[in-house]
Amino acid sequence: MTDRVRFALFAAGIVPLGVFLVWAVAGLSPFGYYPGPYGDVVNAIATAQRHVLNVATAVNFDYRGFDTLGEEYILFTSVAGLILILRERRQTQGKRTSLGETERADGVGALSLVLLPVIVVFGMYMAVHGGLTPGGGFQGGAIIASGFLLAYLGSGHPAFHAIGKIEILEVFESLGAAAYVVIGLAALGLGLSFLQNFMPLGGRGNLVSGGTIWAINIAVMLEVATGLVIALSEFLKEIEP
């Protein structure tokens, strides 16, 4: 297919797409005037029903908990696929594209390693406060993984792979992914629906509140943090000196 044919096809497709987009936007309610009713219903009942203050978290990990399970497994499968592709590639190719190791000042390396535990604790703080303030397992996990990225940037490959041992990370990733399903199955075992909230809800506004919402947030944090660090580790092995 030449560039000309390709562009002609694009032009032929973009015109009807434009017409449909204009039609669709014309049918939406004006910006700033949310028509409801789902958001209003959830906002009205979530704090009383589930004892969490962040309603988006209640939707994610309770009312729509089954969808989030799928979301977590998209992450799990992506990381597994990434590992498969890159490891197979390294084994058959042998030679890697090396960018060489950059010289770093000792102070930069030391600071990056001092900051790592601080960032990990902050990520955990974000995850456990998911029901109270903006945050949750996904955000907390991403913050924890960023600490490991900083350790690589400051201290280089040997330190990164020494801290983030892939065998240990893989165990924790599997634990995080399994814990979500186990919580869902535990509800079944008690005669409730899959992923129904069965744990004590706790006082509204307390750190430990929301029942399974709190527990699932921690499982997701574990899965996201380790999954991202594993992906990072596999990509960094590609440019290892």
Add this chain to the structure above:
Amino acid sequence: MMHVAPYVIAAWIFVVGLYGLVTTRNLIHAVLCLSVMQSSTYVLLLSIGFRRNAGAPIFSVDVPPGTPAVDPVMHALTLTDIVVGATVMALVLALTMQVHRKTGSIDPHKARSISG
């Protein structure tokens, strides 16, 4: 005009990403175009749930439940969207490395004879 501006912006981001995807000669650039297209869905979802003079759907002692808030369902959907986008991007980038190994190029025009 202000009533539809965010929807128009979402459509514009989507089309710009699509244009880049169609005309690109570099697979890494194509992955980034895909990511631009996906960003349009964040803008669209959050715009649909937005309500004038309403706060975030997070309550506290100062903002008691019952205060006007925007749609939390759209916020939850956007969160899902971002997570899926980031992980799929990592996977597609790994596939790009595989294409480069098999064909020695990341130009999609030259990489058509990929096999195995």
